[in-house]
Amino acid sequence: MSCSFAVDAGTQGGGTAVFDVLRVRDFRLVAIAELLSSLGDWLLLVAAPYFVLRLTGSTLATGLTFAAETAPALLLGPVAGVLADRWDRRRTMLAIDVSRAATVALMLLVHHPGQVWLIYVALIGEAGLGLLFGPARKALIPALVGRGPQLTSANSLAALVSGTVRLVGGPAGGALYALAGFTTVVALDAASYVASAILITAIRHRPEPATPQDHGGTVLGRFTNDLRAGATHLRATPGLPAVFATAATFLVGNAALTALLVPYTGTVLHAGAGKLGLLFAALGVGYLAGAPLSRAVAARLSDRTVMTSSLAGLSGVFAVTFNTHDIAWALVLFVLIGPPGVCFLVTVDTYLARRTPDALLGRVSSAYGMLQAAATLVGMLGGAALGQQAGIGITADLAALCVAVSAATALLTLRPTTADSPAPLPTYKPEV
Numbered sequence: 001m002s003c004s005f006a007v008d009a010g011t012q013g014g015g016t017a018v019f020d021v022l023r024v025r026d027f028r029l030v031a032i033a034e035l036l037s038s039l040g041d042w043l044l045l046v047a048a049p050y051f052v053l054r055l056t057g058s059t060l061a062t063g064l065t066f067a068a069e070t071a072p073a074l075l076l077g078p079v080a081g082v083l084a085d086r087w088d089r090r091r092t093m094l095a096i097d098v099s100r101a102a103t104v105a106l107m108l109l110v111h112h113p114g115q116v117w118l119i120y121v122a123l124i125g126e127a128g129l130g131l132l133f134g135p136a137r138k139a140l141i142p143a144l145v146g147r148g149p150q151l152t153s154a155n156s157l158a159a160l161v162s163g164t165v166r167l168v169g170g171p172a173g174g175a176l177y178a179l180a181g182f183t184t185v186v187a188l189d190a191a192s193y194v195a196s197a198i199l200i201t202a203i204r205h206r207p208e209p210a211t212p213q214d215h216g217g218t219v220l221g222r223f224t225n226d227l228r229a230g231a232t233h234l235r236a237t238p239g240l241p242a243v244f245a246t247a248a249t250f251l252v253g254n255a256a257l258t259a260l261l262v263p264y265t266g267t268v269l270h271a272g273a274g275k276l277g278l279l280f281a282a283l284g285v286g287y288l289a290g291a292p293l294s295r296a297v298a299a300r301l302s303d304r305t306v307m308t309s310s311l312a313g314l315s316g317v318f319a320v321t322f323n324t325h326d327i328a329w330a331l332v333l334f335v336l337i338g339p340p341g342v343c344f345l346v347t348v349d350t351y352l353a354r355r356t357p358d359a360l361l362g363r364v365s366s367a368y369g370m371l372q373a374a375a376t377l378v379g380m381l382g383g384a385a386l387g388q389q390a391g392i393g394i395t396a397d398l399a400a401l402c403v404a405v406s407a408a409t410a411l412l413t414l415r416p417t418t419a420d421s422p423a424p425l426p427t428y429k430p431e432v
Helices: 017-023 025-056 059-086 089-109 117-145 149-180 182-201 219-236 240-268 273-298 303-321 327-354 358-390 392-413
Strands: none
Touching (some): 025 059, 025 089, 025 117, 025 149, 025 182, 059 089, 089 117, 089 182, 117 327, 149 182, 149 273, 219 240, 219 358, 240 327, 240 358, 240 392, 273 327, 303 327, 358 392
């Protein structure tokens, strides 16, 4: 539930092409399911920490609600990727949604401080199950829409969903918590998973029969072989190491700036929590604008050009934003963060999918999710520590420089590719 600047049949051309992919029935079901479950998650973004604070009065206990969302990404990532590739993805998503509804419902049992541990268990369980859901969903999308222009549209639409949820989810959760209480928020989150499961049940796509695999050897041995196959693909496929290095550098800088956001709002802008909410709303507006833009630029520019220009633009906007002392200008600049951020993230998702065989997509998506979690953790800890010692301005400038370095990394290490066209997939034969 942590907040961050970054975000997880179409025709070429204008922004409306983003929505053309919704004509694919099965993808439409997945997109609506993702919207519902994501909205449920963000309702808890404000409600869960406030509820824990009200029960315990402890800042530490409240902070642990955020930590509970981060740890599973680092611990369970490899397992999630392997399982997403071994299991039927539609059935996996269905089972996970049902399980998440039950897990979230555990929070309904909490009524006094001694039961707060149940909230941590529920949040860790929800995050851990989400780690299985995410790679399965990402790996299913190319099977539903292909790897051509529709894949870019699908990823752009995912960014649009993310922007919408960011814009309304947190504030709505806070308002709903104030009006109806924590029980109502939890019930709605659980209900969103149930609704998502119903939609996934209606998906008609069925995977082709998998190539028979030798089930001899130990479970650990087969798991190790699966991990090795994914790591070999990431290491040997041209472009993937460069994209991972570019993304890691960007995410460290982005997370450092995220860690500075509250102190920047309070000490530089001299604003309160209400103004911070406005900044997040401005960021959400930028995400909404960036979704159709990402589809348009992908149809005209190479992946390297989109990544390099997006990151260079972000670096400049970040540098100006965190040296701005006026709330009105800050709101404008926060809107400008969204479009290049979405363009970069959508391009990375599409790039990875187009260069990964279906049998490995879960492992690659999971590896990228682990990279995001690790880089975000390093960036937030580093940004918070350096901000305390060197000050907000210097730390923000260094973080913006880190984003500029990521732009240079993309420019120097990636080869230009044909815009909005699928790359030849490397062959993959499961190790038996």
